[in-house]
Amino acid sequence: MTIRSKRMPTLAAISILVWCCGVAAEPLPSVAPGTPAPIDLQAAIRLALEQPGLRAAAYEVAASEAAVDQAGRYPNPELEYLREGQQAGTRTTTVQINQPIELGGKRRARLALAQGGVTLARGELAAQRQDIRSDVIAGYYAVLVAQERQQLAQSLIELARRGVDVASKRVAAGKISPIDETKARLAAVDASVELSQASGELAIARTKLGALIGKRADAITLAAHYPEQLPDVKPLAALLAAVGDSAPVQRARGHLAAQVAQTDVERAARIPDVTVSVGRQRDDEARRRQTVVGLSVPLPLFNRNGGNLSAALRRSDKAHEELAAAQVSAASDLENAYTRYAVARNEVALLRQDVLPNASSAYALTLKGFEFGKFSYLDVLDAQRTLFQSRSRHWNALLAAWRAFADIERFAGAATTTTQHRSTELESHP
Template sequence: MFIQPGRRFVPAVVLAFACGIAAAMEPATTIPLDLPAAIALAAERHPTLQAAAYEEQASAAAVEQAGRLPNPELAYLREGHRAGSRTTTVQVNQPLELGGKRKARIAVAQGAFDLAGSDLALRRQALRADVIAAFYTALVAQERLQLAQAMLDVAGKSLAAVDGRVAAGKVSPVEASKARVAQADARVEHERATAELAIARNALAALVGEPLDARPLAGGAVDMLPPVEPLPALLQRSAGALSVRRARQQLAYRTAQADAERAARVPDVTLTIGSQRDDQLAHRQAVVGVAIPLPLFDRNAGNLAAATARAEGARAELQAAERAAHADLTTAHLRYGQARGEALLLEHDVVPEARSVHELTLKGFEYGKFTFLDVLDAQRTWFQARARQWQAMLDAWRAHAEIERLAGAAHTDTH
């Protein structure tokens, strides 16, 4: 059957298009997830940030509302019921705020708006620190699982070597029992590491807002740990820490509330303008009046005293926040330096040396120069060094996240 060239091209295009759609619909779960991507996903999807953003929007609307003037009042009054003898009055009452009440009200609303912005920034920074900790907890759990798998493989090779020497009559069968116990311990450790990885990945998935499934995590080299500024420079930046900034804005908010309560002690004036018609006189006359409350019983003293006390409390909280930021930043800097130094030492010196000792001990055991207890001891030392290396790196990343949270403006607006 003869097919024209133009018709042969159509099925090829359709097939290529279908293959492209299938490839596009295939989930890209094999793409590694790195730390910046995890932070970006969490900042975009986490509900705590969305709730704080809505609160900031509500506070902005409250600032606009606080600047509105009070509405006038339209009043109608009729005296008498008989036509020809009744009096009808129509008037407009306009409250006039005195004592700077409107300005004070706007200041209070602006203070609440600033606090909402600080809360949003604090939640963003806290979420960033949580993502960093969760990411590297999952990454360390991933490496520990690989370490447990390597330990299980080594335990299997050790058992095979011991069985060979037992079969040759060179060692006691007790050595084979010890090797089986070591293999069972390695299997238990592998199962524990598997469960810990699942838990860590689930915690990270809850933060980034999507299931990770089998998606690998990218990163982990100790050399990737970023350097931090010297401690004196960080302590100078601690004055701009988000916690200190929020405490300062809280003080401004409480002070504005005290000013608003102080302004409320000044009575407002109500201006009345209207028209009155008297049917008996058959004419209309203007009505003008002024109403002033007499502050005889309520001078707003209690509310003013309460607002002033809260302002003093906010000033004390500001001092506490400054001290806490200084102390916490010093502690985080020291922890970071210690953990990073330990991780570098373990990676470059201790772990390679421990691995070399284990390999030499295992080879020497095969030639009868060492006992199996020596092999187990060298194996345990090697894997403990690897585990300490990853734990030190996790501690360093957690301390680095704390430094970023405390030091101020480095990542205040991270999205």
């Protein structure tokens, strides 16, 4: 009976340890009636793309397209009435229509500028969609990892409580000092603090994701998904080839097109327009009517629009440099994200293959040795702390990998993964 009673805590501790290490691989419990439907990654992205911020950018595209129609309109004619003299029989009345005629390609330049505005608005819309997609990927997996860390903290509490039970029994048997029991109880308190912190991190992650997809934090339920399966990304050279489609480069390219079009508008404005006048004049004194034809041409003596043209040229030069800087910056950020992803992914693999199994085995052996008097409880606490830190480091590395992957998608877009629709495949991974 004594030998059996000594083995029971060991078996229970090992069972709890196995549950702790395998809890992340288990699917989430089924959704109870009345709770929100689970949201997978694609649904989260779709919800985020329906939020007011992106709709506002879409309205800007519609407004820019309407501006194109306005830019193609010709100047309105002008109806002019002129009367000379007040006495009947001696006055002269003239009625004429004045039609401005644009020269120098002003209408064409104005249309090009409006088309550039459409291109800029569409590029901004595409860039916002890409940014939103990347933010949702990072936020989605931040919630998943926070959930796993919360479960890890909960399992640590169970382990700490089991340690308190074992220590209490050994103190009662007179085999260890009461100080060891105090240490065990302190370890249980620390585990409760860890759970509180993990719960807080989960709440923050849910709030951030809820702000992206337009839902309350308490209304977010993610679909059953194990976030440890990381996607394979294309080689860096292939990703760099697609960096021209990144959000910052698209914005800079659209801004450059708009500035070039503005330069053409200012260049065309240097050529003055003419106004053609056609009308009829009635002379009461001579009792006759006659046709009036006129031509008005401004004389560009004092203002040839040189200052505006020079300013537009310099802004075009600035936009060229900004585009070059955006390309360099996007390539640099992509390389950094690629490196961070590779480092985090290697760390995840190393922790999963070597560190976590060894830490689990070390804790199980230390706890068993403690029950048989071969180790002090300080050794048990060290092994327990090492196990928790290993699991926590594992989830931190996973989160870092997913954040780096989101940044890669931000700068490389659809060219990120080696398999098309990889994100959809990931959602169905058990």
